[in-house]
Amino acid sequence: MGIKIENYAEGFKYVSLALDEQTKKDLIEDELDFIFLDKKELFLFPSRIKLEINADGICELLHHNNYDVYEIWPDGRMYLRYDTTSVDNYFFVTGKCNSNCIMCPSPDYTRKNGDETNIENLITLAKHIPSDSPHLTITGGEPFLSGEDIFKFIFLLREKFHKTECLFLTNGRIFALDKYAKMLRDSIPNNSILAIPIHASTAELHDRITQTKGSFSQTILGIKRLLRYGIRIEIRIVVSKVNCEDINNLAEFIIREIPQVEYISVIAMEMTGNAFKNKDRLWIPYKEAFYYASDAINKLINNGxxxxxxxxxxxxxxxxxWMICERSISPxxxxxxxxxxxxxxxxxxxxxxxxxxxxERDELKAII
Ligand code: SF4
Structure with a gap:
């Protein structure tokens, strides 16, 4: 839920939240912009401007925590951008993507016209996030569509977050270009992994799913380059009616071509955006999706x-x-x-x- 500041005139800003004197002192030392809630009055620092928000806004801030990060828009609306109690925090780089997967949970409109976050803003946001954050996701759209400037941001992540697990969600196509693979090698934080989808064992089927000719060969070449540079890769396989009969072949392809990958995630679809639009072509019940993936799962595990x-x-x-099922859906x-x-x-x-x-409401059956 957004909070509205009535008398705000400072332009777009990221601010940390301070609820006590010690946090206020730390944020002053770190030279960060922040808001300080002092006896139900809110101040913007370092300028010490008193901000006017209603009682609901004060109440919401009191339910949050020191070092949470908010984005304030020029019209005074405020949105939470980093929650210190969550392991689901992310940097949204761009809504745009150079593929157009038929089962993408984002709509076509976002892929073509989606919002972008200025790289300098991502850097500012990262400066506000505590360095002991356990997990950060870098996502889009396709985050690497934002050009070479993104590596400045990634380098800052490496400098600041030494223990944080950084997960990059990408289609991996850009890394077919050795220049980009090298730039990532030279900037990526130590504890990072790239999650890259492969949709099929053949270029014909993979490209039909991404609706992008050449995407299979670019993604596979990109993965091979990144592996060669020691970058950890998770392969994502989204199971649908279109590729379910090929999952076994895809497992064999992975074992043969890229067995060095860290792990494989077999994923059931999220039926929003493109996926919902193409529901009749795509949807198979969970049990069927699992049935088709079973042999592939065993084959991969048996090959280490x-x-x-x-x-x-x-x-x-x-x-x-059950032991390999992850609680993967955000709360x-x-x-x-x-x-x-x-x-x-x-x-x-x-x-x-x-x-x-x-x-699939009716497919769910209580286990007793
Ligand atoms: S019935 Fe049980 S196992 Fe099935 S979705 Fe509900 S909680 Fe999960």
Whole structure:
């Protein structure tokens, strides 16, 4: 929920939140812009301007924490951009993408016209985030479409976040160019991994899914270059009606061509954006998706490659694979059906996406 400052006239800003004197002192020492809530009055520092917000806004700030980071817009609206209690914080680089995957949870409009975050703003945001942050995701769209300037931002992440796990979500195509692979090698933080989707074992099928000719060969070449430079790679396989019969071949391709990858994530779809638009071509029930992926999962594990299952509710997966199921859906998107109420495993189950619950509500069956 956004907060509105009534008398704001300072332009776009990132600010940290201070709720006590010690945090205020630390933020002054760090020379960061911040807001300080002092006995229900809000001040902007370092200028010490008194900000006018209503009682609901004060109440919301009191429910947040020291070192949370907000973005303030020129019209005074304020949005939370970093939550110190969450492991789901992210940098959104751009909504644009050079592929157009039929099962993308973003809509076509965003891919073509999506918002972009200025690289200097990403750098400023990163300066506000505490250096002991456990996990940060760098995402888009395709974040590497923003050009070479992104490496300045990535380099800052390396300088500041020594222990943070950094996850880069990318289609990997840009790294077919050796220049970009080298720039990433020279700037990437130590504890980083790139998550790159491969949709099929052949260029024909992969490119049909990305709706982009040449994308398969660029992605595979990019992955090979990054592996050669010692960069850790997670391969993502999103299972749909279009590629389910090829998953086994894809596992064999990975074992043969790129066995050095860190692990494989087999992923059930999020039915929003393009995925929802193409629902009739794409959707298969969770159990069917798991059935088609089973042999591939065993094959990969037997060849020493770790596998994780993302977005699969436990009741749709064979119990022998529960230990590789991740609770991968963000808390604000996760839903359970009324059938889940009596389920003994609800606490361990990652549920389903809000955008998918109405499609497969009846497939969920309480485990008792
Ligand atoms: S019934 Fe609901 S809580 Fe139980 S495993 Fe299925 S989706 Fe998860």
């Amino acid at each position: 490659i770790d596998v994780k299952l993302y977005n699969f509710p436990l009741c749709t997966v064979d119990p022998s694979c 604000n998107k996760v839903r359970y059906s009324e059938n889940c109420d009596g389920c003994n495993y609800k606490q361990s189950c990652g549920g389903v996406f809000a955008g998918t619950i109405n499609i």
